[in-house]
Amino acid sequence: MTIDFIIFLQSFANDAVIAFFNFISFLGEESMYIIVLAVWYFAIDKKLGQLFALILGITALINNTLKEFFSVQRPFQAYPDLVTNYRPETSTGHSFPSGHTQNFSTMLFSFAFIYKKWMIPLAIVFTILMMLSRMFLGVHFLEDVMVAAILGILIAYMLVKLYQIKGLLPIKQISIALLLITGIFLFIFEAKDFFTSYGLLLGLTFGVLYEHKYVNFTISVSPTKKVLRVIIGLVLLLGLQVGLKELFTLIFPNLETLSNVIRYFLIGFIGFGLYPKTFKIFNW
DSSP states (O other): HHHHHHHHHHHTTHHHHHHHHHHHHHHHSSSHHHHHHHIIIIIIOHHHHHHHHHHHHHHHHHHHHHHHHHHOOOHHHHHHTTOOSSSSOOOSSSOOOOOHHHHHHHHHHHHHHOOGGGGGGHHHHHHHHHHHHHHHSOOOHHHHHHHHHHHHHHHHHHHHHHOOOOOOOHHHHHHHHHHHHHHHGTOOOOOOOHHHHHHHHHHHHHHHHHHIIIIIIOOOOOOHHHHHHHHHHHHHHHHHHHOOOOOHHHTTTOOHHHHHHHHHHHHIIIIIIIHHHHHHTTTT
């Protein structure tokens, strides 16, 4: 394992460097994805918002399934006397491949492959920064982030190309197939992150299916209504993210894995299915 490289990176540690790489790591976390997806889905391009959400859900579930199969310790766990964990709040579960790097590179390159060449250099730079961040923070090895970045780019490329050729239908079919294939692991795996990603993809998939069949809202509304949609949507989704966690901890104190599936299913389904229904009901 590439422990020497992590030790070298951490030799540059000071308050400013630690703060910078913590910020980079934060860019690849739940709250940022909620913000980006809400803006795209509610106000910019509904179909692309649905595409990006499903791609994110697919790559996250693939990542957490692989993590459980490989069950690799993180650097600070394998070498506690040599490596400092500078971000303990996002270093749960196993190490290989890096979830932050895979999810972040998948999202960045999905945008880049849709919006073409001008975004590709940005996607490369920020993916490398995320890779460095996760290693510097002591939560991933070099092989974790390299494999994750490759997987993220490949998943983004294949799913975007499929979308460009055949539309959103095969992406929805892939989501359903992946949920069916990995469903057996709900009875085998124990890691919280696997159940979180499973619930999220389940909620996003059924949310998109529900929107297509029962809602079919339009983006062609005034800028004021778009801003209103995004603001209320963000308050709702971020509120669900925090509020449901507290509620489910109270209701299911000993069933964290089950509560994670339900909680993230509700976030995905409400955000992408039920909440858009209000656009048509209240004409906004």
